Amino acid sequence: MKVSIPSALHSYTSKKSEASASGKTLAEVMQDLDRQFPGMRFRIIDEQDQIRPHIKIFVNREQVRGLDVALKATDEIAIVQAFSGG
């Protein structure tokens, strides 16, 4: 499935704003992204498997708040990072 990658993570994806990943759940997709782009997962998911503050993940344009979301191969995922603060 397609995953939209925010610019703050483009150093991991060779500047690509979109990646392809697979998995039956969001947790599996995140693992697949980390396999392809080592280190990326920890920048957006903390060690307690929580989505970090000011990072949002959308599935088919609806925000999800945890990694235990079931996914279909046709789903579209967007990882969004806020730019806030000085």
Add this chain to the structure above:
Amino acid sequence: MAKQKKNSKKSKPKKSAKATKAGKAGKSAKDVLVTVGTRKGLFVLRSNAKRKKWALTGPHFLGNIVYHAVLDPRDHKTLMVASSAGHLGPTVFRSTDMGKTWKESERPPAYPKAGKGETGRVLNHVFWLTPGHASEKDVWYAGVSPQGLFRTSDGGKTWDEVKGFNDHKDRVKWTGGDQDQTPDGGKLHSVIVDPRDKNHLYLGMSAGGVCESTDRGETWKTLNKGLERTFQADDPDVGHDPHCIAIHPENPDRLYMQNHCGIYRIDRPSDTWVRIGKSMPKKIGDIGFPVTVHPRDPETAWVFPMDGTEVWPRTSIEGKPAVYRTSNGGKSWDRQDKGLPREQAWFTVKRQAMAADACDAVGVYFGTTSGEVWTSNNEGKSWSCIAAHLPHIYAIEAATR
């Protein structure tokens, strides 16, 4: 892993420090390298042993907070950087080609995942980096926020908890807990490895006090005796706030500390800190963040006093910045402000933002939150600004090679 591209834009060297008679600089040192960690990236200043002209390069990691950047004194080429970007999680980068290329840690410091129904700790940022003992060339220590200690044994590729500290039964008592901290998070800082003994470690916690281990981090005991506190809790190990601790490299029994409640010294095996800041001028006081030591003379150390009155402005006192130096172990202090602004200069110098090199005469450096790097190539007798208009400076380290 993320790869950072080379960024070696050279800035024109800033106005150089004036030559001095005192500067029979660096009998053996060839180059001096000053790393400048800022809120928006890493900069590097380079000079030769005379330290008259400086070249500024960077930024590396533009837009990322660089909490600390340290050149490994064991190989003089590995540069370790503690970084985080915006709202992304924390990580550690290392370079062995002076920043031309960077490798991210494959497993950066992270607390363990909590068991079901338990609340786990979340690491906010890596705050402090310390190279391990000279006999352990791939070992580094990392102090993190909230207060925790990590170690790598493979040169920064992977990091593990020092469980003897992180799981210590009294850690929460010492620190007050992860939610009860300074505005940008509690810090574990001043990780010190005794140059005589790889098993002998010290650390400071702000807040939390001083701890010591003699078994490479397996067990810890507090080392707070003699330190004053703003609130005298019944438990003598509650309420301490060391801001920065420095060990003397040639007399490792001597440590200096800039504490929330003054400047201290300890001479081991004594277990009691002595407040040497009482000999500072009364109108200056002994509040501040950094302390740095002379590389050869254990009697000499420098501090940057700050306004600690009422609401604690934490700026230079009366807007007149000055470094203070002791050359007798704290019995007396000399004001060193020649070349610094005379008025309306409200510097704040953070705990990692002051350093000394190993040249002869010693170079002393400090960075301000307003983005200036000041240096003296004559042990503080006079000062020059060697970089300005940088982002808010978090950390300064000086290395000679």
